[in-house]
Amino acid sequence: MYGILTDDPELARTGPGEVTHFFAEYVDGTRNEPLEGAISSVSCWGDTKTVRDEPGRAAVAADGTRATPDAEGHHWGTVCPTDPDYRAAVLERIERLGATGDVRLTTLGFPGASFCHCDRCDREFEASDATDRTAWRTDVITDFVADAAARVSGELLATLYPDPYPGNLRERAGLDPEALTPHVSEFVVPLCGAGYGTTYWVESLARGFARELEDLDATFAIQLSTTDVDPDRLAGLTRQLDSHADTIVYGTYPETEAVVRDVIRSVGETEAPTPSA
Ligand SMILES: [Zn+2]
Numbered sequence: 001m002y003g004i005l006t007d008d009p010e011l012a013r014t015g016p017g018e019v020t021h022f023f024a025e026y027v028d029g030t031r032n033e034p035l036e037g038a039i040s041s042v043s044c045w046g047d048t049k050t051v052r053d054e055p056g057r058a059a060v061a062a063d064g065t066r067a068t069p070d071a072e073g074h075h076w077g078t079v080c081p082t083d084p085d086y087r088a089a090v091l092e093r094i095e096r097l098g099a100t101g102d103v104r105l106t107t108l109g110f111p112g113a114s115f116c117h118c119d120r121c122d123r124e125f126e127a128s129d130a131t132d133r134t135a136w137r138t139d140v141i142t143d144f145v146a147d148a149a150a151r152v153s154g155e156l157l158a159t160l161y162p163d164p165y166p167g168n169l170r171e172r173a174g175l176d177p178e179a180l181t182p183h184v185s186e187f188v189v190p191l192c193g194a195g196y197g198t199t200y201w202v203e204s205l206a207r208g209f210a211r212e213l214e215d216l217d218a219t220f221a222i223q224l225s226t227t228d229v230d231p232d233r234l235a236g237l238t239r240q241l242d243s244h245a246d247t248i249v250y251g252t253y254p255e256t257e258a259v260v261r262d263v264i265r266s267v268g269e270t271e272a273p274t275p276s277a
Contacts (some may be wrong), residue, residue: 002238002264004252005041005223011254012038016261021104021188021249024097027076039104039157040097044081044090044144046107051077057086059116067111078111080118081140081174091147098152104188105148106159109141109173137174142183149183157186157221164208181216192225192251199237203244210244221247226256234259235266242267 003019006012012022012035024040025031029049034040048069051058058066059080065071067078079086097103110116130136149156158180161173169175177187189209191202206222213220222245226234238248250260 001247002267003247003249004260005249006252007032008252008254009035011252011257015252015257016264017250019247019249025093027107034097034100036100039102039155040100041104041106042090042094042097043107044105045079045086045109045111046076047079047086048077050079050086057083059111060118060121061112061114062117063114065114067115074111076107078107078115080116080121081110081144082116082118082121082124087144091144091151094148095151098148098154098156102154102157103148103152104157104159105145108145108158109161109169109175110137111173113172134170134174138170138176138179141174142176142179145180145183155185156183157188158184159188159190160209162189162191162205162209164205164212166212177213177216177218181218184218186219186221186247187213188221188223188249190223190251192223194225195228195230196224196233196237199233199240202237203240206241206244219246221245221249223249223251225251226253226259227251229256229259231259231262231266235263238263238267239270 001018003017004015005021007023012020020038021041022035022038023032024034025042027043027046027048029047051068057079058068059078060066067074069076094103125133125136128136130139160175161169163169191205209220222241252260
């Protein structure tokens with residue numbers, strides 16, 4: 001199956017593909033009204049606006065680095081996942097969006113292996129019965145996803161950091177696909193790269209995730225970018241990935257819509273014809 005991810009309401013309504021992911025809440029703090037029939041994409045702890053307004057809410061690394069957009073390796077601000085007021089507010093928004101349809105969670109998890117060491121996280125870890133910090137962080141994220149799932153009437157999708165090496169998702173972000181599966185119907189992995197000058201890494205990561213997720217009761221979607229990509233290259237990449245994923249979702253803008261239409265048509269034409277009823 002093919003679909004699009006967009007923040008353009010018109011494109012979301014009329015665009016190509018069988019499924020549409022619509023940015024209801026983006027990492028910069030932008031919020032859009034949900035669209036009927038589209039999956040609402042919600043940034044959980046990535047929230048540059050909140051971190052700029054209230055830097056004290058940003059997650060803190062063991063060396064004291066705060067998860068701001070200016071910190072090395074961070075492209076947006078990330079709020080500490082145990083901030084109780086922020087957590088409650090995100091869940092409230094998920095409930096509102098989930099009343100109209102499916103919800104996709106993005107920026108899910110801690111923003112790196114050394115986060116979060118704020119005073120509250122240190123206190124909560126010490127008070128927990130978790131065997132180590134990785135187990136505690138994973139419990140924090142899994143509990144949040146379970147609470148989110150209880151508030152969504154449709155399906156809940158979870159975005160994973162693109163690192164399928166066994167154990168890495170837990171260590172990096174507190175994400176454990178097996179623990180999340182009871183609450184989630186699909187995992188989405190962004191494998192985005194401007195132009196896709198090389199594609200071996202995309203195929204390698206896709207294959208790794210397909211293996212990691214194959215025994216879980218959830219489908220697997222790959223998100224690709226469309227900026228500055230030759231349509232033939234993107235169609236070729238899609239064919240390479242087709243056997244690994246259930247769905248390919250293209251990050252689409254009005255200016256790249258034609259490319260996405262071409263790609264979906266092209267891969268459709270090369271698929272084995274299905275017998276007509
Ligand atoms: Zn914290």
